[in-house]
Amino acid sequence: MNPNLIHLIIYLHLLPNLLTLPPPSSAASLALNCGSKDGGKDADNRKWATDSKYLVSGGKSVTSTALTQDPSLSSDVPYMTARIFTGETSYKFNINSTSRHILRLHFYPSEYPNYNISQSYSIVSADSILLLKNFSAYITAEALSQAYLIKEYSLAATGSDNMLVKFKPMDKSFAFVNGIELIPEPELFDDQAGLVGVAENSGTIDGVSANMQNMFRINVGGQYIPPTNDSGGLMRSWYDDTPYMFGAGTVSHKANITIDYKDYPEAIAPVDVYRTARSQGPDPNINKQSNVTWLFNVDANFTYLVRFHFCEYQVDKINQRVFEIYLNNETAFATADIIAWTGGKGIPTRKDYAIYVGDKSGDEELWVTLHTNIDLKPEFYDILLNGLEIFKISDSKSSLAGRNPVPSEMMQKQLIANREAYDPDAIRVTHVVGGAMGGVATIGVAMALVFVIRRRRQVAGTDSGVTSWLPLYGNSTSKSSVSGKSQCGSSLSTDAVCNSRYFSLVEIKSATNNFEEGNVIGIGGFGKVYKGIIDGNMKVAIKRANPSSDQGVNEFVTEIEMLSKLRHRHLVSLIGFCEDSNEMILVYDHMGKGTLRDHLYKGNMITLTWKQRLDILIGSAKGLHYLHTGAKYTIIHRDVKTTNILLDDNWVAKVSDFGLSKTGPNLNQNHVSTVVKGSFGYLDPEYFRRQQLTEKSDVYSFGVVLFEVLCARPALNPSLPKEQVSLADYALQSARKGTLEEMVDPHLKGTIQPEAFKKFTDCSLRCLSDHGLERPSMGDVLWTLEFILKLEAKGDETRNEKKSGSSGMVEVPIQSSDMIAMHMNTLSLDDDEYDYDSDDDGNAFSQIVDPKGR
Structure with missing residues (x-):
């Protein structure tokens, strides 16, 4: 037989296999479990390799195993082993010279034998790109209250077949890394990202040649999407956007619709991103007067590429939904119309805009705002957003390195106390390198805390609503087995x-x-x-x-x-x-007097006296104290705020809105693990960090209420100067400066006894303590408020005591019989409402419910 014919037959036989081979770039995909001898598999059964064969020189590195395992670790691999560098050391990777690459670095700043992790400061680079400088994983993790960190970069093609990732310890220090991922990235960027905040058509950002760090990647209106569910094999995580929402009044949607990517690669974002979205809701009058805003903490003096993911599945005509896009109050696009961009439902699109974030005002924040376009008079006054990504672009010196965050003052004290308790002879030096990112109690950093915690612990978001309001109002068809009328x-x-x-x-x-x-x-x-x-x-x-x-x-x-x-x-x-x-x-x-907030700063003609405010607070505290201690199980309200404190016709306060409430921990626990819920401005920062709910979370929220009542201003007011936006932060700052009196509602000036004011503010500040253990119980708060009411009743006596030279808290003696009466009054156990049984200690109470349902 002719040899050429034989070769042709063999080629045709092998052709199907050749066509199914993966592209050359996929061969460069790596997941390295650094310091491990055999790699291993993570919790998702993903294979990780050992890193030793990629080291250029291993003479200045050693392997180590963490001595402790934090319960928040999603997997042993790659975090329990580490490669520790005592001198400059590089990894060399063979790559596709024409492809972008995602580089992820995993850090677990735990205890390692013979190494003090707090002494680790490093410089990390990828070829000529500086990724990290003076980086302390320990400081960063402590400041953000998390166990481990992931740094993700999108690096442009260099034309070289090799990538050199270099780790260099700072002087008298060491560097380390636990895991490295290197994944080829399809071309997802272009060179036409408009620069916001400059003259029109005066500048664009070339995303193709840019080196970037991913700062945020969120699934707007949807749940957490783990790496295994990402598209294109890029192993990205998409996070719930709730922690970044600034304000309220939005609706999340979920649509069962086929996604047609058209000319976009599927790797642009998974279908789950485009099947969920967030909008404002059905009321056009409210929508025209409000906007939807997300707030992100970023590093100053960098340009950021902000990618918006859109996919319309409610309207199908141009000018039915048109909205404006703003970045840091600068117009990015004034007439966003998804249908005009895509031509139909279920077709994704993405829009990229870039903005420079400087530090002239000390801000390190990026505000993303959408607002319905009123001028074009669309059919529906509303906005829509499906996903959002924020990338930091390297500066003119090819650097992406930001500064280490600074722990809050309270956290630093706690860290020192922890180290003293663990090792009294240890050198107690707190290493704080670089500039501050702000205290963890501030709103922006609180949002960053939630992001990082959710990002690293892979906590899924909550279920999203499945009903859309455009163009039909309500379309649920599920039935109840109880009444046959609804899904509930x-x-x-x-x-x-x-x-x-x-x-x-x-x-x-x-x-x-x-x-x-x-x-x-x-x-x-x-x-x-x-x-x-x-x-x-x-x-x-x-x-x-x-x-x-x-x-x-x-x-x-x-x-x-x-x-x-x-x-x-x-x-x-x-x-x-x-x-x-x-x-x-x-x-x-019916509660005839409305909400407490209505009578504080909503323009109501009635001005509450100080005594009236104390009575309302005492009633509210009694209700919350009963939830925590008097009911059959501990009940945590989880959304304590002035709009959820209602007043009846006789000004009696009643706690309302239990839609977010949780039954508290049992005797073998001290918290309830749950996804963060509540209202910004009132949320417990410790609950933010750990997703561990306790009754002290309600105490923190009530502390904000106490200051709202004292100051007659909202918990959050974005129109005020930055340091005054958050009432809780402003109160803590004013306490440190000794200027709390300046915050008091002018209507109350001169009507509060000095001793009562001190007792009230001391109690309120304790409620706002960063750590739950430092906060009083609701029973203690109630006791204090009733004590203050007695102080006010004894105004003349307390003034005389102050004139006589006494200082500090005035003690009013209480007889034992008064204490019993106070305890009964605290629980409001009236004979006509309750039947209570006493055990040996007299502490067991059980409530009788009306079987007729009132």
């Missing part, structure tokens, strides 16, 4: 159903005059609240869920389960519920 009843316990009155939708419409807008008395994240009349003359408040409310079903069920079993003078009473025709409606006692 099947989740309710039998006790909850029996102890609450069931209302038909006909009754609710009759009570509210068919949901007449004139009957709206409030709007919250769950939906609108209407005043109504039932049973002829009984006033009620009717809360109707927005069909697209995020987690509306969960809040609906939780509210019924909690309040159907609780009866207390200072807890709002649930009368019943309706789950008819896909509606979720809750019916409460």
Whole structure:
């Protein structure tokens, strides 16, 4: 047979296999478990190799194993082993010269034999790009309250077949790394990212040739997407955007729609990013007057490429939804219309904009804001965003190195105390290198804390709403096995159903005059609240869920389960519920005076006196104290704020809104592990860091309420100077400066006894302590507030004591019989509301619920 024919037959036989071979660049994908002899597999069964064969010279490095394993580690691999460098050492990798590459560095600053991890400072570079300088993984992890770090870079093609990653310890120090990933990256960038904040058409950023560090990658309106679910094999993590939200009033969506990437590579983002989104909601009047903002902490003096991911699945015509995009209050694009960009539903697009963040004002923040375009008069006044990525671009010196963050003053003290307790003879020196990123108690850093914690611990976000409001208002079709009317009843316990009155939708419409807008008395994240009349003359408040409310079903069920079993003078009473025709409606006692916030700074004509404010706070504290100690189980409210403290016609305070509440830990635990929920400005920073909820989280939120009542200003006010935006931060700063008196509501000036003021502010500041163990219990707070009320009643006596030279706290003697009465009053255990059984210690209480459901 002809030899050429034989060769042709062999070639044709092998051709299918040749066509299915991976591209040459994929051969360069690496995952190295540094310091390990055999690599190993991580928790996702992903194979990691040993790093030894990639070392240019191993003479200045040693392998080591961590002595302790933090429970937050997602996997032993690659964190429990490390490569420690005592001198300059490099890794050499063979790469595709024409491809970009993702480089990830993993650091676990734990205890290693013979090495003091706090003494590690390093310089890391990739070829000529400086990645890290004077970098301390220990300081960074401590400042951000996390166990391990991941640094991710997107490096441009250099034309070389090799990449040299160099680790160099600073003088008298050492460097280390636990894991290295090197993954070829398809070309996902272009050279047309417009530079925001400069004259039009005067500058663009070339993303193709740029070297970048990924700072944030979020799935807007959706859940956490782990690396194994990423597209294109890039092993990226996409995080819940909730921690970065500044303000409220948004709706998350999830659509079951086929994603057609068209000309985009699927590696641009996974389909799960484009199937979820966040918008403002169905009320055009509210939307026109508000915006949606995300806040990120970044390094100053760098340019940032901000990538927006869009995919429309609600409208299909141009000018139905048009909005504006702002970066740090600079217009990036004024007429964003997703359909105009893509031509139809289910078609993704991405838009890149760049902005320089300087340090003229000391800010290291990046604000991303979307606002509906009113001028073009679109059909729907709303915004939409599916995903967001933020990349730091290397500067003119080819550097991406930022500064080490600085732990807060309180955290530094705690770290020193911890080291003293562990090793009294240790050298107690706190190494703080570089500039500050701000205290961990500030809003921006708190958001960064949540991001890093969620990023490293891989905590999934919460379930997103599945109902969209455009163009149809409500489309749920699921039925309940209890009432056959909605998707909610099947989740309710039998006790909850029996102890609450069931209302038909006909009754609710009759009570509210068919949901007449004139009957709206409030709007919250769950939906609108209407005043109504039932049973002829009984006033009620009717809360109707927005069909697209995020987690509306969960809040609906939780509210019924909690309040159907609780009866207390200072807890709002649930009368019943309706789950008819896909509606979720809750019916409460009417609270004639509205919310506490309404009477502090909402323009209400009534100005509360100091005594009235104390009475309201005492009532609120009684309600919360009962939740923590008097109910059958510890109940953590999780959303304590002035809008959730309601006032009846007699100004009696009642705690409301239990949609986010959690049953507390049992006797074998001291916290509840849960995804962070609550309202910005009130969130416990320790809860932010650890996702470990305790009753002290409510105490922190109540501390913010205490200052709101004293100062008559919101917990967050972005219109104020930066240092005053957060009321909690401003109070702590003022306390350090000795200027707390300047914060007091002018209407209260001269009406508060000095001793009472000191006692009140001392208690409020303790509630805002960074660590829960340093905060008082709600019972202690209640005792203090009632003590302050006695001080005010004894005004003349306390003034005389002060004139006589006494200083500090004034002690008012309390008889033992008064203490018992105070304890009973604290729990509000009135005979007509409760039946309580005493055990040997007299501490067991059980509540009686009305079997008729009131």
